[in-house]
Amino acid sequence: MxxxxxxxxxxxxxxxxxxxxxxxxxxxxxxxxxxxxxxxxxxxxxxxxxxxxxxxxxxxxxxxxxxxxxxxxxxxxxxxxxxxxxxxxxxxxxxxxxxxxxxxxxxxxxxxxxxxxxxxxxxxxxxxxxxxxxxxxxxxxxxxxxxxxxxxxxxxxxxxxxxxxxxxxxxxxxxxxNRNGYILSIVAAVFLPLGFITGLFGVNVAGMPGVDTPWAFAALCLGLVVLTVGAVWILRKLKWI
The missing domain is CATH 1.20.58.340 (Magnesium transport protein CorA, transmembrane region)
Incomplete structure (x- = not known):
């Protein structure tokens, strides 16, 4: 056989x-x-x-x-x-x-x-x-x-x-x-405080500062830019980016 x-x-x-x-x-x-x-x-x-x-x-x-x-x-x-x-x-x-x-x-x-x-x-x-x-x-x-x-x-x-x-x-x-997840984590770390501040100033309640001030919005934008630069500087200082 x-x-x-x-x-x-x-x-x-x-x-x-x-x-x-x-x-x-x-x-x-x-x-x-x-x-x-x-x-x-x-x-x-x-x-x-x-x-x-x-x-x-x-x-x-x-x-x-x-x-x-x-x-x-x-x-x-x-x-x-x-x-x-x-x-x-x-x-x-x-x-x-x-x-x-x-x-x-x-x-x-x-x-x-x-x-x-x-x-x-x-x-x-x-x-x-x-x-x-x-x-x-x-x-x-x-x-x-x-x-x-x-x-x-x-x-x-x-x-x-x-x-x-x-x-x-x-x-x-x-x-x-891993690379994409790291990039998303960096973006989230930068924009998380920005989102918190814009959300806080976006509430529709009485007593919000700057409501009657003409330059309040420009000051808020400038503050957000400064905060973004500061967050990037801290991340670079920590060698995360």
Missing amino acids: LNLRGVNLNADGPADQMVAVRMWMTERLVVTVRKRRVFAIDAIREDAASGDAPAGPIAFVHDLAQRLMTRVQDTVFDLSRRVDDMEDSVEEGDEDPPEDLAEDQRMAIRLRRYLAPQRDALIALVGTDSELVTSDARARLRELGNLAKLAVEELESMIGRMEAVQDYHATQADQRQ
Whole structure:
């Protein structure tokens, strides 16, 4: 028994929802079971129809695994290119996080989740004592196992790189929020006494000073300016601004 997975090339789902192929193999027969369409099997069927069929069961397994891994490598390469673009945006000082960051993180995690067992399965197949696996087939399957291993390592590296990009943008967002909050606090510290005084002089009750004095409003405005300058001077003295 051997279970292999490949990227989903069907139109009903994303690539990281990998398709599975389960195989049972004897000396003269290979039985495959799949739930969804696997384009690698379709390609082998077309080759067989044109007279270029695999020479035997183990050749069929190698051909299928190679086709699946080729499609996996293409998907991993495309994902790696997008991660490179994310890192370039960080180096360029772009403060907005990439729109596809979360989706690409999920894709990398799912691909690694399914490819790691496939790597182990191919390595175990190479080490089996079955007479079905010839020395030539072992060498070719070992190469596919190494490719799966490299794909898993690349996915693990990309997951870490995307986490670094995510941490960078989270830090930038926190800094912007803290900076904006600090500015609002300074503005509130300056205008809070001004609001208190204007509110106090705005009450409509008898006995307010300056009601009958022509220059009272100008004096109030001048007093507010002086108070503002004094508040800014105190804040600078305290090294808050």
